[in-house]
Amino acid sequence: MTGRLAKAAVLTAAVLSALPAEAAPGVPVRVRVIRGSRQGPPALDPQLQDLQAQLGHTAYLRWEQVGEHRADMDFNKPLDVPLPSGDRLQILILESRKETVTFEVRVPAQKTQSKLTISKDKRIVHQVTPEKDGSAYFVTIRPWP
Amino acid sequence: MELEDLALVTRARAGDGEAFRALVVRYQRKVYAVALGIVKDPDLAWDVAQDAFVRVYTHLGEFKGESAFSTWVFRIATHLGIDAVRRERTRSKQDVDEADELAIAEGGEGILATALGTNPQETALRRELRDKMTEALAQIPEKHRTILVLREVEGLSYEELAERLGINKGTVMSRLFHARKKMQALLRRYAGIAGEAAGSGTGTGTGEP
Amino acid sequence: MKDCTTYAPMLGAREGELAAGERTGLAGHLEACAACRARLADERALEGLLGEALLRAAARRDFGDFADGVMARVGATQPSGLRALLAFFRQHRVIAAASALAPTLAALALIVYFQTRGTTSGPLAGDFEVTSEEHSPMVLDTSDGPLILLGDSDEPEGT
Numbered sequence: 001m002t003g004r005l006a007k008a009a010v011l012t013a014a015v016l017s018a019l020p021a022e023a024a025p026g027v028p029v030r031v032r033v034i035r036g037s038r039q040g041p042p043a044l045d046p047q048l049q050d051l052q053a054q055l056g057h058t059a060y061l062r063w064e065q066v067g068e069h070r071a072d073m074d075f076n077k078p079l080d081v082p083l084p085s086g087d088r089l090q091i092l093i094l095e096s097r098k099e100t101v102t103f104e105v106r107v108p109a110q111k112t113q114s115k116l117t118i119s120k121d122k123r124i125v126h127q128v129t130p131e132k133d134g135s136a137y138f139v140t141i142r143p144w145p
Numbered sequence: 146m147e148l149e150d151l152a153l154v155t156r157a158r159a160g161d162g163e164a165f166r167a168l169v170v171r172y173q174r175k176v177y178a179v180a181l182g183i184v185k186d187p188d189l190a191w192d193v194a195q196d197a198f199v200r201v202y203t204h205l206g207e208f209k210g211e212s213a214f215s216t217w218v219f220r221i222a223t224h225l226g227i228d229a230v231r232r233e234r235t236r237s238k239q240d241v242d243e244a245d246e247l248a249i250a251e252g253g254e255g256i257l258a259t260a261l262g263t264n265p266q267e268t269a270l271r272r273e274l275r276d277k278m279t280e281a282l283a284q285i286p287e288k289h290r291t292i293l294v295l296r297e298v299e300g301l302s303y304e305e306l307a308e309r310l311g312i313n314k315g316t317v318m319s320r321l322f323h324a325r326k327k328m329q330a331l332l333r334r335y336a337g338i339a340g341e342a343a344g345s346g347t348g349t350g351t352g353e354p
Numbered sequence: 355m356k357d358c359t360t361y362a363p364m365l366g367a368r369e370g371e372l373a374a375g376e377r378t379g380l381a382g383h384l385e386a387c388a389a390c391r392a393r394l395a396d397e398r399a400l401e402g403l404l405g406e407a408l409l410r411a412a413a414r415r416d417f418g419d420f421a422d423g424v425m426a427r428v429g430a431t432q433p434s435g436l437r438a439l440l441a442f443f444r445q446h447r448v449i450a451a452a453s454a455l456a457p458t459l460a461a462l463a464l465i466v467y468f469q470t471r472g473t474t475s476g477p478l479a480g481d482f483e484v485t486s487e488e489h490s491p492m493v494l495d496t497s498d499g500p501l502i503l504l505g506d507s508d509e510p511e512g513t
Contacts, residue, residue: 114483122498122499127504130489169420177417198424258399259395262399275410279411294408302371303371318364319363322366
């Protein structure tokens with residue numbers, strides 16, 4: 001009896017609570033480190049097919065993926081992403097709402113910080129190193145990949 | 146977002162085409178998603194979504210800012226979508242309510258929950274069901290599709306649904322319940338989960354107006 | 355159970371959508387009715403799935419020319435790349451467009467934000483705030499999401 005009532009109480013609480021479903025313990029995020037360059041024939045790493053539209057807006061013609069990270073991110077806990085250049089950047093989630101997620105991207109080596117609110121179906125493409133010898137590194141960030 | 150939309154609308158009204166284009170780009174996919182849920186066919190959904198924005202542009206002068214711009218676009222897309230479905234139905238002279246012929250057996254409650262587990266993370270089954278979702282949606286009657294889509298894609302409350310569809314709250318709840326029941330029956334079938342008895346009678350007839 | 359007819363439709367309610375009497379009635383019914391508890395569990399398990407499915411279908415589709423189609427139908431004249439740039443310059447103080455971006459800026463359907471005093475500004479600045487002490491960042495708002503470019507450096511780059 002006690003068990004059944006307790007279960008009903010939990011379900012009732014679930015009905016009456018404001019939060020949709022269980023509060024997510026973490027927001028799943030997929031981060032990729034990619035390099036774009038002007039030199040060489042135009043080529044898009046097959047893994048980066050989904051980024052074609054966004055990358056097409058830059059002047060870089062060759063793209064390859066050089067790293068990937070997946071994590072379940074909690075609020076305000078930075079994800080450390082090392083770059084081939086030796087620098088590191090941090091990605092944080094500031095807020096996650098029904099429709100949108102707010103990311104902060106810190107690139108200390110470039111003294112640059114971005115606060116970006118995107119809707120859940122979109123992704124961020126962020127340059128993280130200045131162009132050198134015709135190429136530059138970017139990161140892509142996608143929530144709920 | 147709303148304040149920025151308002152700024153863009155103001156500029157668009159003053160003739161700034163790029164401001165209007167920015168609004169289109171901002172909402173195009175979500176408007177398309179709503180249209181797709183209602184009309185089922187992707188190409189028709191594309192047309193309905195474009196029509197909605199065209200109509201918005203034509204009536205920009207009338208937008209007072211009392212509701213959010215996005216609400217306005219979705220409202221127009223909803224009506225255009227429903228109209229499109231009804232036109233198709235008249236044209237093809239088909240009874241679109243295929244799901245009424247579907248056997249919707251009672252029983253099976255809780256089976257999906259058990260199969261999916263209480264963990265909200267992606268399981269293979271959840272992914273599979275999600276991929277079957279639009280297919281299942283296409284099989285339920287238009288009025289059930291529409292209310293489900295507005296609830297789940299646009300996120301409307303009971304009150305907003307009542308206002309959007311011109312029905313009372315009781316009917317909103319009842320219609321949503323029936324819509325979900327039909328969807329779940331179809332999903333159980335897709336998932337190959339026991340609980341379906343083909344050819345048996347339809348459900349309890351909870352009499353929805 | 356006849357009560358299920360009354361209460362089952364309430365299972366999908368969100369906070370604030372049920373009147374106090376409905377909430378109490380539902381809670382009482384759930385204590386007694388295993389079928390409705392199971393229905394509730396099903397709804398929780400499937401929550402958000404439909405929205406996800408439709409938005410994914412929308413995400414998969416190429417919206418590259420959707421806005422163009424709308425603008426063409428409303429008869430809005432498409433400014434050529436150069437005219438769009440000039441119109442934009444009149445509205446925003448632009449320091450310099452990095453040469454890397456010049457071909458990009460002619461692209462339509464993008465809103466570009468330029469740096470003024472180290473932070474991006476523009477109509478959608480609330481969503482995209484990029485601050486840089488070393489660069490003049492630019493944000494291009496594409497259909498798939500923002501593209502952030504570092505732009506010019508204040509300091510000469512090393513070779």
